[in-house]
Amino acid sequence: MGLSWLEHKDRSIIHLNVADFAVxxxxxxxxxxxxxxLIIAPQGASRAAVYDMSEEAYQAGVRKGMALRRxxxxxxxxxxxxxxxxxxxxxxxxxxxxxxxxxxxxxAEEGNGHLFVDLTGTxxxxxxxxxxxxxxxxAVKFDLGLDPIWSVAPNKLVAKVAxxxxxxxxxxxxxxxxxxxxxxxxAVYLLPGLEREDLLRLREFHISxxxxxxxxxxxxxxxxxxxxxxxxxxxxxxxxxxxxxxxxQRPLRLTADHVFGxxxxxxxxxxxxLYRLVEQVGRRLREQGRVARRIGVWLDYSxxxxxxxxxSSRTGTANDFKLFALARTAxxxxxxxxxxxxxxxxxxxxxxxxxxxxxxxxLDEQEIRASDGLTTALDQIRSRxxxxxxxxxxxxxxxxxxxxxxxxxxxxxx
Amino acid sequence: xxxxxxxxxxxSCRLWVGTCGYSYTEWVEAGFYPPGxxxxxxxxxxxxxxxxxxxxxxxxxxxxxxxxxRQRGQAPPQFLFAAxxxxxxxxxxxPDLWRxxxxxxxxxxxxxxxxxxxxxxxxxxxxxxxxxxKNRSYLAALLDELEGLPxxxxxxxxxxxxxxxxxELERRGATLVSVDEPNLPGLFPALDVVTxxxxxxxxxxxxxxxxxxxxxxxxxxxxxxxxxxLREWVEEKIMKMAGEAREGVTVFNNHVRAQAPRNAFVLAxxxxxxxxxxxRA
Numbered sequence: 001m002g003l004s005w006l007e008h009k010d011r012s013i014i015h016l017n018v019a020d021f022a023v024x025x026x027x028x029x030x031x032x033x034x035x036x037x038l039i040i041a042p043q044g045a046s047r048a049a050v051y052d053m054s055e056e057a058y059q060a061g062v063r064k065g066m067a068l069r070r071x072x073x074x075x076x077x078x079x080x081x082x083x084x085x086x087x088x089x090x091x092x093x094x095x096x097x098x099x100x101x102x103x104x105x106x107x108a109e110e111g112n113g114h115l116f117v118d119l120t121g122t123x124x125x126x127x128x129x130x131x132x133x134x135x136x137x138x139a140v141k142f143d144l145g146l147d148p149i150w151s152v153a154p155n156k157l158v159a160k161v162a163x164x165x166x167x168x169x170x171x172x173x174x175x176x177x178x179x180x181x182x183x184x185x186x187a188v189y190l191l192p193g194l195e196r197e198d199l200l201r202l203r204e205f206h207i208s209x210x211x212x213x214x215x216x217x218x219x220x221x222x223x224x225x226x227x228x229x230x231x232x233x234x235x236x237x238x239x240x241x242x243x244x245x246x247x248x249q250r251p252l253r254l255t256a257d258h259v260f261g262x263x264x265x266x267x268x269x270x271x272x273x274l275y276r277l278v279e280q281v282g283r284r285l286r287e288q289g290r291v292a293r294r295i296g297v298w299l300d301y302s303x304x305x306x307x308x309x310x311x312s313s314r315t316g317t318a319n320d321f322k323l324f325a326l327a328r329t330a331x332x333x334x335x336x337x338x339x340x341x342x343x344x345x346x347x348x349x350x351x352x353x354x355x356x357x358x359x360x361x362x363l364d365e366q367e368i369r370a371s372d373g374l375t376t377a378l379d380q381i382r383s384r385x386x387x388x389x390x391x392x393x394x395x396x397x398x399x400x401x402x403x404x405x406x407x408x409x410x411x412x413x414x
Numbered sequence: 415x416x417x418x419x420x421x422x423x424x425x426s427c428r429l430w431v432g433t434c435g436y437s438y439t440e441w442v443e444a445g446f447y448p449p450g451x452x453x454x455x456x457x458x459x460x461x462x463x464x465x466x467x468x469x470x471x472x473x474x475x476x477x478x479x480x481x482x483x484r485q486r487g488q489a490p491p492q493f494l495f496a497a498x499x500x501x502x503x504x505x506x507x508x509p510d511l512w513r514x515x516x517x518x519x520x521x522x523x524x525x526x527x528x529x530x531x532x533x534x535x536x537x538x539x540x541x542x543x544x545x546x547x548k549n550r551s552y553l554a555a556l557l558d559e560l561e562g563l564p565x566x567x568x569x570x571x572x573x574x575x576x577x578x579x580x581x582e583l584e585r586r587g588a589t590l591v592s593v594d595e596p597n598l599p600g601l602f603p604a605l606d607v608v609t610x611x612x613x614x615x616x617x618x619x620x621x622x623x624x625x626x627x628x629x630x631x632x633x634x635x636x637x638x639x640x641x642x643x644l645r646e647w648v649e650e651k652i653m654k655m656a657g658e659a660r661e662g663v664t665v666f667n668n669h670v671r672a673q674a675p676r677n678a679f680v681l682a683x684x685x686x687x688x689x690x691x692x693x694r695a
Contacts (some may be wrong), residue, residue, distance in 0.1 A: 010439065010452045123439045124670075127631035130474040134501075171475050175437070177454020181484065 010176050012129040013244060014117040015159035016136060016148040018095070019168040021113025022052035025091045026081055028145040037078040041068040051083040051314055055168045065315040088112075091144060098139045102132050105244040112352065113148070116156055118244035130173050137171075154179060157192060157240035160353065164190050179238025184211030192353040193235050193289030195318075197372040198225060210236050226376065227383040231289065253349040254292070256280045263340035270341060271328065275392060277346040278327055282320040283379060285348065291316030292348035295323060297330040300343035309333035316352055320378075320392075321371045323348070427656035428691045430494060430533065431682045432466035433674040434617065434667040444672030457488045464678065465693045466494040466533055468665055473498040473538070476515070477522030486525055492693075494533040496566070496615075496663065497523050503556060505540045516559040527563070533663055534566040534589065534615060541601075541627070545573035557586055566591050566615040566663075569602045583609040592616045592655070594647065596623035606651035608658040616652065618677065620668035636670040639677045641684070648684050656690055 018024050022040045027033045037056035042048045048068040053075075061074035068080070092108060096115065099106045105118035117136070119129045126132050133150040141147050151162030153174040161183065162172035174182045188194060188202055188210055201224050207213060213221075214236040221229035234240065245252070256277040264270065274297070285292055296310040311330040317323055327346060381390045442451050447459055460467060469477070469485075477497060486495075502508065502515045519535075526532035537556070543549055557565060567583060568591035569575070583590050589610040593602055594617070608614050620637025627634070656662055664681060666674035685692050 012439075121439075124443075125632065128435070128438065128470075130471055131631060134474050173471055173475050175454050176452050178481075178484065 010120075011154050012119040012123075013153055013156055013159045014099075014115075014119060014129060014133045014136070015151045015153070015156070015163050016095075016099070016115045016117070016133070016140075017150075017163040017167070018113030018140075018146045018148045020052055020054055020058075021091075022083060022088050023054045024113070024146050025087055026084070027054075029087070033079060033081070037075050039068070039071055039075065039078045039080045040083050041071070041080055043068075043080060043082055049314055053078075065313075091146070094144055095140055095146070095148075098136050098143065102126055102136070103244075105246055107245045113146075114352075116159065116244045119152075130171075133171070155238070155240040156242055156244065157235060158182065158238045160192050161186065161190050174238075180214065183236060183238050184209070184214060186210050188213060191235050193231060195286075195354070195372060195376075197376050198232070226380040228286075252290075252351040253347055254281045254284050254351070255345060255347045257346075258344045260342060260344070263342050265338065265340045267335070270331070270335070270344065273344055274327055274331055274346065275324055277344065278320055278324045279378075279392070281346055281348050282318055282323050282375070283382070285318035285323075285351070286375070286379060288351075289353065290351045291318045291354045292323065293350035293352060294348070295326045295330060296347040296349070297327060297334050298343075298345035298347065299331075299334050299341055300345075301337060301339040301341055307334045307337070312350070316350070316354065318354070319371055320375050426691065427659055427662055428693055429652075429656065429662045429664065429685055430466040430693050431678050431685070432464040432468070432663075432665050433669065433678055434468040434665050435470040435669060436460040436467050437471075438669050438672070440670070441672040441675070446672040446675050457485060461489045461493050461695060463675065463695050465492070465695045466496065466663060466665070468496045468498060468536060470498055472519075472522070473501050473504075476500050476502070476518055479522055479525050482523060483525040486529060486531060489531075491529065491531070493695075494531055494663075495526050496533045496536050496665070497526065498536045498538060499560075504538060504543075507552065512556075513559060516556065520560070520563070523563075532564060534564045534613065535560060536566050536568060536591070536615075538568040538591075539570060541570045543569075544571045545576075545579070554582075557588060561586075564613065565589065566613070568593060568617065572600050572602050575603055575605065580607050580609050587612070589613045589615050592651065593619060594621070595619040596621045596626050598623055598626060604651070606654050608655050611658065612660055614655040614659040614662045616647075616655075616662070616664040618647075618664070618666045618668065618674075618681075620673075622668075632670055635668045636673075637668045638673045639666075639668070639680070641680055644677065644681050645684055648681070648688055652685070652690075653688060 023038050026038065026040065037060065038054040039050055039057050039062060040052040041050045050062060050064055050066045050068060050071045052064065053062045053071070057071070057075045057078050062071040062078070072078070072080070092113070095113070096106060096108055099115055099117045103117050103119055103122060107116040108114070119126070119132055122132075123129070129152045133152055137148050137150050147169060149163045149166055149168070149170055151159045151166075151172040151174065153159035153162055154176040158174050158179045162174055165186065166172050183191070187208055189199055191210060202208070202213065213232070218229060218233050221233055225232045258273045258277055260269075260273070292313070293316040294310055294312045296308060299307045301307070309330045311326040311333070313322070313326055378390060437453050437456050439453065441447050442449065447456060451459065477500070500515065500519055503512055503519065523532060523535070539553070566589040580590060587610055590605070590607055592605055592607070592615065594604050595601060618639065620635050620639070622634060622637045625633030625636060652662070652664070666678045668674050668677065682692055
């Protein structure tokens with residue numbers, strides 16, 4: 001069954017968001033941390049990056065993924081604490097537990113304090129959705145000491161924007177039919193799915209509000225957003241049919257596989273194959289408007305041994321170059337044997353929507369702009385002329401030696 | 415509403431009958447709204463049946479002027495809204511923030527005030543809000559902060575049912591909300607006291623004693639008033655209150671299975687039978 005039935009149904013989606021989740025958890029465990037700005041980052045590492053930060057640190061200019069050394073310069077009075085992912089996961093499980101009595105459709109973004117709850121059709125059982133949202137918030141506050149922002153909206157996209165609007169605390173109810181009016185006055189960076197490159201292009205057009213983009217026709221949008229124009233067209237109008245996934249479903253994961261025609265231990269060949277897999281998965285991510293926060297490499301050796309290694313990214317990415325950098329690190333961890341390799345699998349999970357992109361010109365702007373621009377251009381060419389029309393040189397080695405190889409991409413969603 | 419009548423004993427009091435909230439998807443299934451009605455279309459259908467509604471969502475979320483203005487635009491200019499005071503001013507009071515919250519609330523409902531479509535600000539206090547010194551002081555400060563708005567105060571703790579409280583409300587020109595709810599110990603009783611000659615206000619919560627206070631609205635507000643029960647209210651209380659006030663609001667909160675609008679229609683018919691002036695939709 002497709003998703004067309006969703007277009008005819010009035011949905012009620014709750015989005016719950018504990019702002020600065022890691023910070024909030026740490027502050028519950030140690031109330032003394034509430035007195036000062038807080039940065040969560042691994043200590044001791046020379047190139048440590050910010051994992052999370054408190055609102056005060058954010059206001060001072062600290063951002064996720066920023067080098068800790070730089071972050072300290074922005075907010076020198078901040079206390080720095082190492083991340084404790086196990087604590088955040090435990091808190092997330094309890095958070096999830098409070099939503100499950102109301103719906104089987106609860107979608108969690110791993111460990112980051114975000115939950116979508118689909119309450120469509122539950123009114124007769126539990127009452128109005130805002131009341132349910134308030135009760136969940138009350139229970140979470142009582143049980144965990146965390147105070148989630150909540151919103152109720154007809155779809156995930158609008159619900160997500162609504163919690164962004166009131167961050168760091170508050171609530172927002174958007175009625176069905178009000179989606180467009182709600183979005184119109186808002187800044188474009190609040191819309192999930194718009195990438196850094198898109199925002200830069202819009203800035204060139206002196207466009208900063210969603211309503212300004214909503215005035216463009218689909219044809220006009222195509223000149224700026226290419227094959228993603230329809231997605232943008234719907235997003236600025238608050239149209240989103242994406243379902244809330246069941247809590248019992250496996251987490252979203254995108255995978256791509258490559259089987260070598262001849263078993264090999266040639267690192268150049270293996271890296272080339274890996275790059276092609278990254279391109280496939282990266283394109284799917286960008287089509288879905290998501291980013292991956294973890295990338296894994298599965299190696300099946302000729303002797304049947306399987307080695308798996310993963311590499312995480314704090315902020316997540318859908319950029320091929322950044323994905324490849326992560327994948328190559330995971331490959332380096334995994335490629336420790338001298339036995340030849342038969343099969344290579346790439347898996348991206350911890351999929352999430354990219355954060356609101358407020359810091360347009362902060363970090364290595366030229367470099368980011370160039371790599372995002374190149375990725376977008378490649379996507380457009382492939383969309384128009386076919387997936388194998390244009391390839392990066394580093395992937396060509398694999399295509400020559402792997403002509404007869406079995407390649408597939410599989411989306412665990414479908 | 416069907417029409418207008420007149421009663422000498424109840425003077426010239428004008429009465430509005432409606433429901434607490436209008437946006438319930440189960441009212442589609444119950445037949446109040448036509449099949450396929452989406453929540454965004456409900457207000458424009460509701461205003462064809464009733465002349466007033468309570469905005470319940472303003473309890474959950476601080477009202478925002480632009481959203482209120484959009485809602486107002488879906489109703490005719492004579493339609494009235496009562497706005498429930500936000501929970502951060504009644505149930506989850508933060509000592510350092512509540513005054514700012516009161517100012518924000520005032521800003522949020524400004525479009526209704528300017529358009530003269532605000533029937534009342536409903537100050538519903540929680541069941542545990544008893545008549546302690548601390549609570550008395552807070553309530554006095556809150557009413558001061560909201561001065562100038564038409565205020566209707568609903569107590570849910572029985573300790574507030576004293577003449578001194580009524581006299582203080584009268585001095586402030588605030589309305590004491592009369593409630594119909596289960597006859598359980600500790601709850602505020604059903605009274606016919608009028609503290610504001612401009613407005614009396616009655617809320618029918620239903621009499622589901624078994625479901626009361628269980629934290630489940632679908633149980634608590636699942637009640638269908640009989641015609642006799644409503645007739646008794648008209649004869650024993652509403653007629654008297656209508657004789658003491660210029661205007662009156664009666665709203666039904668038993669929203670489960672659209673019992674609220676059904677009961678509201680019955681009450682409207684009874685009010686007409688008794689010769690009271692009923693404001694049309």
